Amino acid sequence: MSEPKKVKKTIREINDRISKGKAVVLTAREMIDAVKSMGKVKAAREVDVVTTGTFSPMCSSGLLFNIGQPEPPLIKASKVWLNDVPAYGGLAAADAFLGATEPAEDDPLNKVFPGRFKYGGGHVIEDLLRGKKVRLRATGYGTDCYPRKTLEREYTLGDFRSADLLNPRNAYQNYNCAVNFGEKVIYTYMGPLKPRCANANYATSGALSPLFNDPFFRTIGLGTKIFLGGGTGWVIGAGTQHNPKPQRTERGLPLTPSGTLMVKGDLKGMQARYLRGISFLGYGCSLNVGLGIPIPILDEEMAWFTGVSDADIMVPVVDYGHDYPNGVARNHGHVSYAELRSGTIRVNDRDTATVPLTSYTLSLEIAQTLKQWIEKGTFTLGEPQEPIFSE
Structure with a gap:
């Protein structure tokens, strides 16, 4: 028997399906079950676009x-x-x-x-x-x-x-889980951290997060059209502090903070629900940004990437009491995003309460809204004109 023909699509073909109302669109959360039940090859044939979302503090905005x-x-x-x-x-x-x-x-x-x-x-x-x-x-x-x-x-x-x-650095691909091994409360951009590792703060939407669903930037580059602040935005290149060669898991997921995006969009077309000013006690001000990226399923590899689950994503634990102020940012092991979402992780042989800075509810809402836009034909995919470098 001959091997089954490999799946090969183009963004132009997917946009044609969107314009005809025939595109099959799933959120990143829905794609997890699709890949598990169908396998990556069949999922790649059946699904055209996977939508992602995150709503998180993004200081470089x-x-x-x-x-x-x-x-x-x-x-x-x-x-x-x-x-x-x-x-x-x-x-x-x-x-x-x-x-x-x-x-x-x-x-x-x-x-x-x-x-x-x-x-x-x-x-x-x-x-x-x-x-x-x-x-x-x-x-x-x-x-x-x-x-x-x-x-x-x-x-x-x-x-x-x-x-x-105009945001120089958004949508970090993985980030630290912040703890404090010191003896007093410290006030950071990750929020207040209690002494003796009493809390662990983290900021990512996990399997919904855009860059976990395309870890090698195969479909994201200059000209990629995105959901930004409740309106339409664009990727205009790699963000500041972009690290194209992080240490990765076997699935290709980075083990440390790595890829970033520079993005822009017309503020007059955005909504306050997805752009909110915030203030961290003892640290200062920032902006919560809602951002979602549609990932075209060009082949079975992209189906496999977008089938990533919370258990697959490993986040580094970093001591902001001793290491981070000295520019070390040495990690103290990794925990999965599934463990972080459970509410408790084990750090240094003790149970530590986890505190999300990212709204999972709004992240999912962004992915669902983007899905609806594409299904209605009001949002098509932007074809990257220049790639973002990744190993």
């Missing part, structure tokens, strides 16, 4: 915006603030970039507890999406063509000439 020139005389805005949160204004006359983690200069919490912040760039982004007015303040040094030196007025999101969510 921000807003690239243009204030226009609302009233004469014109201004070359060299310093800009939104609700007293400083933005970077060194981008020509009317462009600026607001970082999600930048705190307000007059933050009320910081006045009471120095070094602690309640409101920052991420909250400004959420306020704009909720239709609130934000106070813009800008100063310039004055030139012949831009004589104005100060500008202060209120803006809604629609008042900006353009407003793009």
Whole structure:
């Protein structure tokens, strides 16, 4: 008997099926059972797209915006603030970039507890999406063509000439499980960590997470179309700190923080449900970002990758009390994402409560929403124009 013909599809063929309403779309959670029950070859024949999702703190995020020139005389805005949160204004006359983690200069919490912040760039982004007015303040040094030196007025999101969510590093492919072996509480970007390993904080949506479903970036690159903040976004390349050659499991999954994505999208088409400003006690501000990527099932290998389960994913345990501040980030063994989701893991011969920073419920909602968009034919796949390097 001859061997069964291997499955081979193209993104163009899958998009044609989407436009005709014939594409078979599963969420990453549904694909686990599909691969188990059918095997990877049959699953690859039957399924066209697998949708993923994550809703998690993503500190390396921000807003690239243009204030226009609302009233004469014109201004070359060299310093800009939104609700007293400083933005970077060194981008020509009317462009600026607001970082999600930048705190307000007059933050009320910081006045009471120095070094602690309640409101920052991420909250400004959420306020704009909720239709609130934000106070813009800008100063310039004055030139012949831009004589104005100060500008202060209120803006809604629609008042900006353009407003793009531009995130240098999102969707980390694996991340640390943070613990504290020290003798006092420490306040970190992974949240407060109690002494003597009393809690273990982690941030990933596991088998739903986009880059666990395409660990070698076979289908994700420049031009990949994604769900971003409740609207449409795009991958524009590898994110900062992208590590293309991590240590991997036999299944190809990284054992340490590895791949990252740089993404962008029009903020005016997004929703506050999927972009929320947050503040970590004792650390500072950030932004929860909702991000989902459709994975085209081009062959049985992609079916196998998207059949990944929580038990397959191993997360490194890192001591933020001793190792991390010194730049070591040495891991103290690995635990599976299934163990993390159970609520308790075993660290140094003791049971430790686990605390998720990622919302699994909203991550699944993103994957399901993206699935619905594709099934309705309102969302097609973007074909990568340049690959993201991976071993």
